[in-house]
Amino acid sequence: MKNNLIFVHFNTNEVLVYKSINQSMKLIEKQQLFINETLVNEELYRKIDNFLLELQKRIENFDNKHVRLLATGIFQEFSIEEKKQLVIHVYVSSGLYFNIIEPDLEKFYLEKSFETTEKKELITGMIKQEFRKVVICGSFQKNIKEISSLMNKFEKNNIDVLSPWTQELVEESIGTDFILLKGQELFNERDAWRHKFDHMNKFAKADAIIVCNPDGIVGKGTMFEFGFMVAYSKRIIFINEPKDLSILFPYEIGLNF
Numbered sequence: 081m082k083n084n085l086i087f088v089h090f091n092t093n094e095v096l097v098y099k100s101i102n103q104s105m106k107l108i109e110k111q112q113l114f115i116n117e118t119l120v121n122e123e124l125y126r127k128i129d130n131f132l133l134e135l136q137k138r139i140e141n142f143d144n145k146h147v148r149l150l151a152t153g154i155f156q157e158f159s160i161e162e163k164k165q166l167v168i169h170v171y172v173s174s175g176l177y178f179n180i181i182e183p184d185l186e187k188f189y190l191e192k193s194f195e196t197t198e199k200k201e202l203i204t205g206m207i208k209q210e211f212r213k214v215v216i217c218g219s220f221q222k223n224i225k226e227i228s229s230l231m232n233k234f235e236k237n238n239i240d241v242l243s244p245w246t247q248e249l250v251e252e253s254i255g256t257d258f259i260l261l262k263g264q265e266l267f268n269e270r271d272a273w274r275h276k277f278d279h280m281n282k283f284a285k286a287d288a289i290i291v292c293n294p295d296g297i298v299g300k301g302t303m304f305e306f307g308f309m310v311a312y313s314k315r316i317i318f319i320n321e322p323k324d325l326s327i328l329f330p331y332e333i334g335l336n337f
Contacts, residue, residue: 081105081337085146086139087203088132092153095131098203105203115154120162125169132174144176145321145333151180152202164313167330177330179315185287188212210337211287213240215279218292219299220249220259226294230319242282276301280308288315290335296323 085100090113097109113131116123136142149170158166163180170178181189181202189205196208214234218227228247235241250260258272266272283289289309291302298318306329309316316331 081207082334084141085148085336086135087148087150087206088135089202090128090149090151090153090155092155096203097135105207120158120166124166125173128170128178129173132170132176136174142174144331147176148332148336149176149178150202151178152186155180156183156186160313167313171330177315177332185212207337209237209239210335211239213242213286214288214290215243215282215286216241216290216292217302217305219301220244220261221254222299223292223294224249226319227292230290230292242286243279280305283309283312283314286314288317291316291318291322291331293318293320293322296320298322298325 081100081103083100083102087098087100087105089096089098093112093114095109095111095113096107098105099108100106111131113127115127139147141147155163155166158180167178167180170176186202188209189202190200191205192208193199193201193205197204211234216227216230216234220227224247227244231241231244231247244261246262248262250262250264253260253266258266258275260266260275264275266275283305291298293302303326306316310329316329317335318331318333319335321333322331
């Protein structure tokens with residue numbers, strides 16, 4: 081685990097702030113923050129904004145490389161549209177991604193925590209295993225070694241890589257406009273869309289989408305996929321800070337653990 085990461089956990093009536101120190105997470109702050117459960121409104125936005133503005137004064141490196149926002153409790157009960165509007169507001173206001181953790185993933189973290197400590201603590205479970213399933217995006221033409229390395233790391237940590245499902249490429253497709261994985265066939269140039277759609281359809285099943293961009297450059301194929309990622313309201317994590325994005329959107333930089 082990286083040192084000096086800040087995790088901010090918003091729950092129904094309190095906010096917990098953790099910092100990674102010497103390879104472990106330490107609770108450094110706890111505040112009451114009453115959330116009106118009636119609806120998502122300006123009062124909620126103001127409370128979150130004020131908390132983050134004050135936190136920014138107290139920590140270094142307040143950015144999407146070093147600060148992670150998590151939310152459970154009442155936030156999980158908001159409608160899909162309310163969640164989207166909250167994510168947009170927090171991103172525009174702070175530049176950070178407001179990660180509303182779904183109940184099934186929260187349950188997974190609590191169970192992982194209990195396996196380790198016999199206590200159900202969200203952050204402890206995240207440290208043990210942050211993801212269950214991921215999709216990796218990136219240029220197979222340029223970055224197959226880096227993508228393969230990521231796949232190996234995830235698989236060693238019991239994380240299911242939904243796509244790509246193999247590191248083996250169809251040799252005849254190397255150097256062409258569309259790389260095929262072992263088992264895929266391309267009947268004509270339009271058939272590439274079928275394979276592309278199958279890859280993007282797996283976004284809905286993943287806990288996060290990992291963008292492998294070792295040089296910072298994001299290829300046209302991955303650029304095309306961003307709209308689908310955002311539409312599915314998924315965490316988007318770049319391995320390195322992206323360059324030349326045509327439009328900014330909520331994302332994180334770097335894996336945590």
